Structure formats: structure tokens, C-alpha cells
Amino acid sequence: MAIQLNISAKIAETPAEDQPTVHYMPCRIKSDGPANVSSYFKPIPLESDPKYKKASFRGRPLLGKDIVMPSGYKGLVVQETKQPLVENIDRTLHVSHVFDKITYWNWDKMPSANDAFISALDWIDIAEAIHAPVDSSKD
């Protein structure tokens, strides 16, 4: 079953200032749809270190940090217009937005390399190193 990804040139080239703000939340919100983010979710940079931000969600204190996508990579928001009725068939996804950074949030804990999401990006460098063509002349 092939997966086809449709992306328009216009969306692919969205300049940073027009890209959506993407938040990685430390909780599962059992909903899929629009949310009134700008009214209720207002991150503020920490006075002690403005690289980090604070916010609250459902009364809980959150600490966050912007994570820039590794160079050569882009974040994608994809949507499927037709939900498949059976398994194992071709799927078509449409890219609705692209983003170059994401705000990663922890519940009352500074984001760090100990967080699975942040350290998962290590794989990109390792994958590149192990998949790069081997130059045998250097041995």
C-alpha cells in the first residue's frame, strides 16, 4: 500500500513568518479539531533564561523550548481527505502546513536532552553517518 504525499510549491515554500505555531504538549488531548489557542495559551519567556518559556495548560505549569528542525528537514502537517474504509489500500495525504520549528513543552520540568522527543533528533545525524556512501580509498 503506497502512501502518496501531495504538497503544493506554495505551501512548501511558506516563509517562516507565515508558518503556524506548533506546540508539542506533554499530554494527550482527546480531540481533533480547532482550538482557541491564541486566547488561552500565552507562553512567556523565562526571566532567568529567555531561551525557555513558561505557560499553563489546565492549570498545570509547563516549561517549553523552541526546537528548530534539523537543516534539510521540514515539519509537515498532513491531512487525509478521504478516510480509508478498508485496510491495506493506497493512501493520499495532503500537506496543509509546513514548519521549521516546534515548541516542545514539559510539565514542570525544563526541556533537555533527556527528553525522548528532543533526543530523537540525534537519529538524523547518526542516520546520515551510517547511510553515507563509504569512501574506501581512505582506508
Next chain:
Amino acid sequence: MEDSSVSCAEHLAQYFSEKDNSENVVLSSVVPEICKTEKCCLGVDEAGRGPVLGPMVYGVAYCPLDKSDALKKLGCADSKVLTEEKREELFGKLCEGKDYVGWSVEVIAPNSICNSMLRRQKYSLNQVSHDSAIGLIKKAVEAGVNISEVYVDTVGPADKYQEKLSKIFPDFKITVASKADATYPCVSAASICAKVSRDRALQVWKFEDGIDKPAEGWGSGYPNDPVTKKFLQQNIDPIFGFPHMVRMSWSTADKILESSATTVEWEEEDEEASPGTPSITSFFGSSKTKKSRTQHPFFKERNLAPTASLN
């Protein structure tokens, strides 16, 4: 901050309306010169501890020991038995008495109360209260108030609280008692400053964009008040819960969200159930089933797994 312009409750309202109400603020009167030289008594009290709505306000008020009777004559009594009008009138009188009485309040934002109570390491409302009181006393000391006696309306067991305060401020004669606001004029004065500040902070409350200030208000903020109940029912956002005026850490608020808002599950909470122990039956089954390749810890730690299909 020092603000000499506060002389009546209206000024408080103006000050609070310019502040971000999701952050704590401290507002203090000027320290009267006489309070820097003469030995003073200082009272500590709070307002708005119980309600599910709005800030909790801590207040301190101080005056020279021999002016305590003057405070009493003003009519400083337990602020809870005074009408709102009377409290505001007395607050005005306290501000007029700026040559011998000073005060300071900390407005603890409802958002900040929730954030404290819902931390990973529980920081209880009692601790929040104690820390606010201690912070205000320290500020008064830093501002030059010559404190000799401190009277505190208790939060939690009075003897333990008194012991805690005596350790932090060994030079002061500290009295922690319940109903101290009805007994000691300086505690009554503190209580009036705190209550008036809370009332005014709520009066000028700015809601999130798109939420209209309810015409009938929000009532007392106590869960059994039908106006408060209605306000809570009518201001639920399915994703975010309540506006930041509501203390979402209160069980009243939490229960309403449980039934009327989108379910939210927090990662850390399910970690308790350890998946490490295999069930006893797994030892008796046939071992013929092909073992899947185990993942290297590198991938496990990073929550990485190969994906071959979409869900």
C-alpha cells in the same frame, strides 16, 4: 513597588487593571517615617483562600506599638463581619493615616495558585500562604519597618506555624492565633487591605479574548453559590478548560471539566503502572512463537520505532 498615590480603593482598581492578572503582584504603601524609628507591631492576614475564583490576597499592616489603639478606634475589626462599603471606607482611613500606618499586599493570581498546586512536587496552598506571609514580612523589614511584634491569623496548625515563623524571624515576638483578625487591630487592618484588594482585583478582571464579562457576575466564588455554579458551567472551553480567573486545581472546577470538557491524559501519570513484570501465564505458554527483534536502547529511549503503515 512603592506607590504613594494609593489613597482609596479606586486607586487599587486602577493599579490592578493595568497589571497582567495571571501573574502575582505586590503593592505597598509608603513606610511612615515613625515606623522606621519606633517599635512596631505588624499584622498578617489573607483574603480569598476558599473560593474557586480569583486571586488569594495576603496583606500586612503595621504601626507603632502605641498606635494600636488608634487603629482600633478607626474601627478595624474582622473584615469578614464588615460590609464591603465599610471595608472600603476603612481602607480609605488607613491610607489617610499614612503618617503612622503602612501596609502591603501580595495578590496571588489564580493561575499561579493552580500552577503551584499542580506541580510535580506538591506545593500546597498552606505552603503558598506561608511563603507569601514570610515574603511580605521580609519586604517590610527591607523597607525599613522597625518590627518588634508580629501577629498572624493562622493557616494550618497555629503552633507549628508559629515555630516556623520564629525560626525565620528570631528577633520578633511572634503570635500566631486563629481569629487573630478579631483580636489584634493590626491584623484587622491587614485583613481589610487584603479583602479590599481582592474585591478590586476581581472588579476590574480582564478575561481572555472572546469571553464577555458575565452581566450577572460570578457570585461569591464559593461552589455552593448558584451564580458561581452558572458562571462555571457557561465558561468552559472544551480544550483549555476555564478562563484563568478560575482555580482549575480546585476539585469543584476539576469535576466540572471531567464531565464537560475534552479528556486530557498526562504522560507521567500512567508511568506508575510498570510494564516490566510479565504475567505468570507467559511462563507456561509455548516458546515457539517467533521472537521479534529487540530494539536497541538507543531507539527505545528516543521513542523511535520503524513505521511501515499509517494508522
